[in-house]
Amino acid sequence: MRIAISLLLLFVAIIKCNAQSTSTIHYGVYVKNIMLEERAKEKSNRFTIDFYWWMRYKMPKDSSLMKEIENIEFVNGDNLENEIDERNFFYDSLTGEQKVYVTGHMKGDFVFYPNYHYYPLDKLVLPIIVESKNLVSERYQLVADTASYEKSAEHILGIADDIEIPSFTITGSRYQNGEKIYETNFGDLRFQTHLKYSRLNFEIILERKSVTFLLKILIPIILITLMAYLVFFVPAAQLEVAVGLTVTSLLSCIALQLTLSGEIPVTGYLIASDKIFYLSYFLITCAMIQTVYTFNLQKRKKERFADQLEVAARWIYPIIFIILVSFIIIKGTLSEP
Structure with a gap:
């Protein structure tokens, strides 16, 4: 009897673990244009950017979760114009899973914190910070879709070659994964007070023409x-x-x-x-x-x-x-x- 109960508890634990397993959202951006205006008389810490974005994730068993998965927040964005261009469903023969592919177009202002310590020899980092709005990191992780750039002709990851920024040269780009810990549950008593959300930073590196x-x-x-x-x-x-x-x-x-x-x-x-x-x-x-x-x-x-x-x-x-x-x-x- 005890053995049967132990096996039952183990089975329930395995099911629970699988139910709470972390899924992956592959996310990528392709920048079309960047406008950066430096104003000396006032603190200017914004840049305007126009880019395409896409995401790819495993089709959830509960289709109502799709809206939650696709609810991605641009943390440092302001005055944003965001629209979804298309949503496709396909079968991934490599993993044997049904996948969802969503792509869109974004334009708006983004806040950054320039480091002018070495001006006029400074290098600036322009970040696009994306975060899952409602799903905690234990459930979904944002991951850079770097495989999408492997056949790209551009010499800098995710940046169009014809972009020109006055007084600056684009020297590189990079993705950085991270987590944001909120010391609150935002009034939702179902969760603990330390909520973790997956974040993905796409950073554009500029070097001043000094x-x-x-x-x-x-x-x-x-x-x-x-x-x-x-x-x-x-x-x-x-x-x-x-x-x-x-x-x-x-x-x-x-x-x-x-x-x-x-x-x-x-x-x-x-x-x-x-x-x-x-x-x-x-x-x-x-x-x-x-x-x-x-x-x-x-x-x-x-x-x-x-x-x-x-x-x-x-x-x-x-x-x-x-x-x-x-x-x-x-x-x-x-x-x-």
Whole structure:
């Protein structure tokens, strides 16, 4: 009798386990167009995108579940125009299962959080985040349908080759799977308070065309710092000339940064171009302090030490500038998106 009961319980457990087994939704996108407008005076963290999407899943025994399965939410989307183009049913000979194929077209604005730390050498990631709206991850998992791109002629996964974004180059794309845990059951007492939903991110990686931006910043800064560098060749006794050069250089550097501020994104942190400007401020100020100091050494009849200090500054000043600016540029170039 006990053996029979044990076998019955085991059978019920197996049925229950199979009933709750996780199914897979294969999902993919193909991007037709991207519009990204950067506005420096206001924080712009949106991009407009036009793309096709599709999904493929096993036909559920309860056909009413199809509506729940196809209810996919674009988590970071706004002002969306989404329509289903077609729905087909077919038999998958490889798995021996009846499958459902749904495809549609989406256009709208999507929110992203740009990382401008290395501007103008920055790389941006534009995400499309999809999530099952009603079905928890224990029941359905969103999986990237990468097999659909195997015969594609495009060199970047899921991106049309003719897309052009001003000031940027599309360098790659990637899918990332994940889960979103909600610390609530949204008032539905049938569930626990830690609900998990399957998420799939399709990320488009952009790299700024930085040469033009670097030239706009670096050439004027090099000329300004070179003008301040000339103070090390001015005799220590001619304080007025030396101070005039450094003050003019400092004011010119400040004016340049204010002029370029209209093209630089507004952020709450220091970006690479800010660091180059602040380095210039520091070096110009040091040149001014050194000029005043050597002038005082000259007045105290310490001409030899003043001359040695001038010669040392002629080497230290450009070496610091070149090393630190190169470090900032290389770090930005090698940064990961």
